[in-house]
Amino acid sequence: MTSQSTRETAATTAPPAPGGPSTRTKLGVLAAVTAVLAAVAVGYGLAADGKGRSAGRADGAVPLELTTDGARLLVVGDRYLNTVAAAEPDGPRQVGTLECVRSYAAGGTGVCAHPDTQWSYRMVVLDRELKETKSIPIPGLPSRARVSASGRMVNWTTFVGGDSYSGGGFSTRTGVYDTRTGQVLSTLEEFAVTRDGRPYQSPDVNYWGVTFTADDNRFYATLSTAGKRYLVEGDLAARTVRTVKENVECPSLSPDGTRLAFKEAVDADPAKGWRLSVLDLATMAVTATAETRSVDDQAAWLDDRTLAYTVRDGAGNPEVWSVPADGSGQGQLLVVGAESPAALR
Template identity: 70%
Template sequence: MTAMSTRAKIGVVVASAVLLGSVAAAYVAMAAQPAPTPPPASGDQAVTLTPGSRLLAITDRHLSTVAAADPTGPRTVSGLECLRVYAAAGTGVCLKPETAWSYQVVVLDAALRQTRTIGVPGLPNRARVSASGRMVSWTTFVGGDSYTSSGFSTRTGILDTTTGATVTSLEEFAVRRDGRSYRSPDVNYWGVTFTADDNRFYATMSSGGKRYLVRGDVAARTVETMRENVECPSLSPDDTRIAFKEAVDADPAKGWRLSVLDLASMRVTVTAETSSVDDQAAWLDGRTLAYTRRQSDGQPDVWSVPADGSGTPKLTIPGAESPAPLS
């Protein structure tokens, strides 16, 4: 097979981003570029994932931290290159380049030592760690699936860091849709978020041109649909609410509104963020959401907004993306 040119590869990746609406075209273009030299670290303290009053983010494609009390202030930047990060309870996940066109899921300890590495297909898209630090998940953007007209979809995997058990793709799980067993070759998933018990999770499932919030069970290897038009769920610290991006008029081409679903009442609250948010938001605490918003030239900033629909969006970490609290 003749190797694709760099120009052709970039064209294919950008086209796939438009199809799924799960990766911004600007982000994909930037992911194909060489990593910039990391900015100098502030002070002498090394970056760690030790729980504390700091926020984790990516600065110029490198893992970095800032003080939660002063997120626009000085930041500490590591030499570890990541395209997506998340951390909890001293365990981190970094989706990083292996070569120019291959990527790895790297599990980190609190000192950024690599404890496990998994090669994955496609471009990094989403990453999560359960609150206990035990469970790790990732989503990548892949090509070659015959069931789509362009051959592009996603792959979402889960790793149990305690047992080493690995789910390479959630597509292996049995599906119940609207209370009935459901099978279709076009099922795919993205954006896992774990509950407190480390076994159950929520994610987005797409099939037949629709996107669903699903509730999953790792041990039983099952998922069940809950609601349509819910993408990139993020479970609140108390497991009662899900932040998500909701397609305007159920059409991703019109953009997304950052919203919050109450799991008891299934009532949706739209946040005060009116810009289109193509991200899996993070809960900084029980009241505040953080997320990436891109400028017109594709450069990222981390913003935050109250989860209850009040207030106004606030620029939180300029020139950064992929935020997470170091809880």
């Protein structure tokens, strides 16, 4: 996630696999991380000073709720939680006081990747009234955040080395929090992997983009290893994952549980961009959406027919767009100056 994401930090300590990145490559990645972190620090400093915010942002803040009637959308606008009317997304916004770089909500539970300083972040879990119920320090720079449909399972992904999913020198950490039991799983990397029907182990395994099924135990995610990206189906209780299909990244399960929205690399080199597509889980058929721009995001389902996602305009500002999931129609701009959309069902 580069074009839409905030990036992630802290270098991996695992030794490179044979044939892995050279010292020169790793130094280049380190330099890129340093540059990204410096940019984030500057951006955070501006926000903390009140510069770069919309005029009256703090004074105009009002209490928000994670309503579940589908009437509003949750977004991050100008680094703060906002809600907009689903029927009038370009209309007036309710603006909260919680600063986030990523957010999501479902089933009356919210999650916010909150910056404590320019160098440290935590995942803040929120109840229906946006009151904090749990705070989890996280390593690196936040990239993805999701809540299961029931509101029970919260998950996140951070970059802890490198700054982009399109490069070969990145490393991620994907964690899960169970709001019912209070259990925090800091990484999926200890799960047993079955690749193409056989047990598989490698020090270069990375995960991102988790989406839970209705039972809050099975999940889908992206697994990266040996230069390939796989859709995996996981079992949280059993601590296992198995590969399902190649070239499926950042899956997002539809409300009816039959399809996965995902980003599909248009070439073997992900740096060339991704096409927002939909996978039918019964037939494994893939349908490309009408959105032809590169979408580097974990799309959200507004309903069983419509996807919402973030792209950047020509000046690099985030915008929330929507497009039909069946390949028809065309993309439509929903919310300017915003990202991390979630339908408050």
